[in-house]
Structure formats: C-alpha cells, structure tokens
Amino acid sequence: MVLRTIRTALIALALAALQTFASEYTWNNSFNDELNTAIKIPYFYEVIAKHLLDGDIKFVANPDSVGFYLRRSHIANTHDYATENDSLPTSPELQKVYTYLNSEAWDNDLNKLTPEEAAFVRIVVYTCFFDRGFNNYSRKIHRRQIVDKKKHEQANKLLGTDLRLHRLRRDYLYFLLGFGADAFSNGADEKVGPGPTIGFGIGYCISMLCAEARISMILTNPYKENVVQSGILYPKEDINVTPVELLFKGKLFSSFDYDFAVFGGLRMLAFEFDSDLGEEYEEKYGKDMANGYSYGATTGIMGTKHFAEELMDISFRIGVASVKETSLDIHGLNWYATIDFSLNYEP
Structure with a gap:
C-alpha cells in the first residue's frame, strides 16, 4: 500500500515537471521568435535604400556610416549588400530606389556633393543595386577621384580590390x-x-x-x-x-x-x-x-x-x-x- 502511494506520487511529480518544462519551452521559443523579429538586422543595401529615399545622401557619402552598417550586415546576415542568394534586390519596396536612380533627383543630389563624395556614393550605390559586373565600370571611372583614406578603405571592401594598388x-x-x-x-x-x-x-x-x-x-x-x-x-x-x-x-x-x-x-x-x-x-x-x-x-x-x-x-x-x-x-x-x-x- 505504501509503495503504491509512493509510486503514484512520483508519477504525479514527473507529469507536473514535464508539463512545467513544456510550458517554459513553448514560452521561450515564443520569446525567441519575437526577439529575433524585433532585432532583425537589415541588409546593407536596405540601409542605403532607406537613406536614399529619405533624401539623406550625405549618410551614403560618410565612410564611417558605410563601414559600420557594412560590418553589421555582414556579421548578422553573412552577406554584405545583396540578398541571401547573392542576387540583385528586386522586392517591390526597392522599386522606388530604382525609380529614384533613374530620375533627375539622383543627379541633383550628386551635384550637391564634392567630386570625391559623388564618386564614393556611386561606388556604394552601384555595388548595392546594379549587376556586379558593373563594378568594373564604376571602379575604372570613379576610383581616381577617391583620395580620402577612409573612403578608399570602404570602397576597397565594396569592390573587393585595392584601388590604390590596382594599376x-x-x-x-x-x-x-x-x-x-x-x-x-x-x-x-x-x-x-x-x-x-x-x-x-x-x-x-x-x-x-x-x-x-x-x-x-x-x-x-x-x-x-x-x-x-x-x-x-x-x-x-x-x-x-x-x-x-x-x-x-x-x-x-x-x-x-x-x-x-x-x-x-x-x-x-x-x-x-x-x-x-x-x-x-x-x-x-x-x-x-x-x-x-x-x-x-x-x-x-x-x-x-x-x-x-x-x-x-x-x-x-x-x-x-x-x-x-x-x-x-x-x-x-x-x-x-x-x-x-x-x-x-x-x-
């Protein structure tokens, strides 16, 4: 009689512990999903797109900002500036960016910058939103104008080549x-x-x-x-x-x-x-x-x-x-x- 009572109590305790663990696991998973969603790190091109559409082209011309978000995107997403399959971004949200880049507003914004800043911005933007083969063109056309050390280092990372030693x-x-x-x-x-x-x-x-x-x-x-x-x-x-x-x-x-x-x-x-x-x-x-x-x-x-x-x-x-x-x-x-x-x- 005593053994049966002890066995029943142990089974009840085990079921209660299992239920508590299952509830905690479900809550933790839910919490982790919400946390992952809350702190989703955008891709580098998404950051650049936002600032372009907000009219903040000076942000894109800043090598410190570019370097920070480029590193963050790479650490969080393992991809620097494209989608997971390394293809060009084509989501509907980015169509506004392509429209902007084909408008006079893009040229007008570039004219507000120094030639060196404009060259740096073009390299950043072309790397993000155009075919990678276009990088060869942008590298040859714009690299000469980049003298600033920080801009040079970031452009080098984006293009995957040492601009100053290319020749x-x-x-x-x-x-x-x-x-x-x-x-x-x-x-x-x-x-x-x-x-x-x-x-x-x-x-x-x-x-x-x-x-x-x-x-x-x-x-x-x-x-x-x-x-x-x-x-x-x-x-x-x-x-x-x-x-x-x-x-x-x-x-x-x-x-x-x-x-x-x-x-x-x-x-x-x-x-x-x-x-x-x-x-x-x-x-x-x-x-x-x-x-x-x-x-x-x-x-x-x-x-x-x-x-x-x-x-x-x-x-x-x-x-x-x-x-x-x-x-x-x-x-x-x-x-x-x-x-x-x-x-x-x-x-």
Whole structure:
C-alpha cells in the first residue's frame, strides 16, 4: 500500500515537471521568435535604400556610416549588400530606389556633393543595386577621384580590390606609336648622323614588370659615306638605318596618374638598302649591298602620364645603346629619345 502511494506520487511529480518544462519551452521559443523579429538586422543595401529615399545622401557619402552598417550586415546576415542568394534586390519596396536612380533627383543630389563624395556614393550605390559586373565600370571611372583614406578603405571592401594598388597589380597589353630622334657619338658619329624617327611597338605588363618589342625607322638617310663593296658603289642616300628593340621594363613608381620606370635589353641597328633598290642592284650589278647589323645592349629611363581612365598613356623616354658593326666599321654609342602614345587593353 505504501509503495503504491509512493509510486503514484512520483508519477504525479514527473507529469507536473514535464508539463512545467513544456510550458517554459513553448514560452521561450515564443520569446525567441519575437526577439529575433524585433532585432532583425537589415541588409546593407536596405540601409542605403532607406537613406536614399529619405533624401539623406550625405549618410551614403560618410565612410564611417558605410563601414559600420557594412560590418553589421555582414556579421548578422553573412552577406554584405545583396540578398541571401547573392542576387540583385528586386522586392517591390526597392522599386522606388530604382525609380529614384533613374530620375533627375539622383543627379541633383550628386551635384550637391564634392567630386570625391559623388564618386564614393556611386561606388556604394552601384555595388548595392546594379549587376556586379558593373563594378568594373564604376571602379575604372570613379576610383581616381577617391583620395580620402577612409573612403578608399570602404570602397576597397565594396569592390573587393585595392584601388590604390590596382594599376601596380593589373596585367595589360599595350600598343604604341612613337616619335623621336636618334644621335650618335664616341666614333659612331663619324659615319652616322642624327635624324628623326617613327616607331611602332607592342608590350605586355605583369604587375610592375613589362616586356616590349618595337621597330623604328630613321626618317632621313643619316649614313654619311658611300659604301664600296667588290668595286660596286652603293650611295649613302639610299642606305636606311632601322633600330629594333627587345626590352624589359621595371616600374619603380606607379600611381593613378604617373609611372616612372627603368628599362634595358637589346637594340639592333640595321644598315641596309631598300628591298626594291636591292633588286635593282642585283639585276644591274649582280649583287646587293651586304647589310650591316649592330647588336648592342641598351638601357634608359622613362616617365609615363596616364589619360582616359588608363586606356591611353603618353610616355617620354631617353636611352643609350652600344654600336658594334664590323663590316661597315661603325663603333660607338647611339643616343635616342622618344615620345610614345600607347593604347592599353586589359584582358
């Protein structure tokens, strides 16, 4: 009888405890759901959208505000500025933002800012509300105007690249057209005079190192003496001098606007007849002039100014090369200076 009473009491206590736990669990779950709803952290793009629609564009131009809400969104949502599947935001509430961005009000608000603030705002807004591929466009167009350190850091986080080092680290192909002049000294000037040049080239840069090939032509006929070979006289007026270069270039300094570099490599000078004249001499005398070739080392320095959002550069360079040509007995130094116009292509 006593055991039955104890067993009944224990069962009653167990049922009461289970009921109490279930009630507490239900209450806690309800509380947690309400708490999660109450403290829902908005995505970064939602914060930007609210301030844009409230007319508070200065908020978007503030790197401290942008940095704070960007970090908060990332910690709470694990996504910085897009929806959970990393697609573009398209909710009905955001249609007002797109309408605003396609209106004169957007342009008018940007005009109230400094050029640097406007560039920063565009990067923030384009990153939030346009296709990610558009970031490449905004990066090239607006990054130059961002000088402030905080703005630079936040723009860097949004775009996922170091704006200030982008030019240093990027790889690109370039084509160049150069105009300049060549002169000779240390004995070579006894046989070859100065003259204007035009040249073409192609190069490729990987980070701070570049390789380049170019061919030029001295537009006048700078050779000073007629060449006599096997009793045949080849007039100096018909002898062309053609420089060809294979160079390696290292950038010592690089910024948005300027580069400064040193270069070195091989510079060849070809002393030869025009091919048509060579055929005439072969028909008339049975022999063309034996061409002369000088293979010499070269080195120099150059400075570059960047224009048109890094699509075009203008460079000035000066260099010197050794001249060693035995068949025509030309020895000395070749000095040259060029102004180059180059078009860049970034793969």
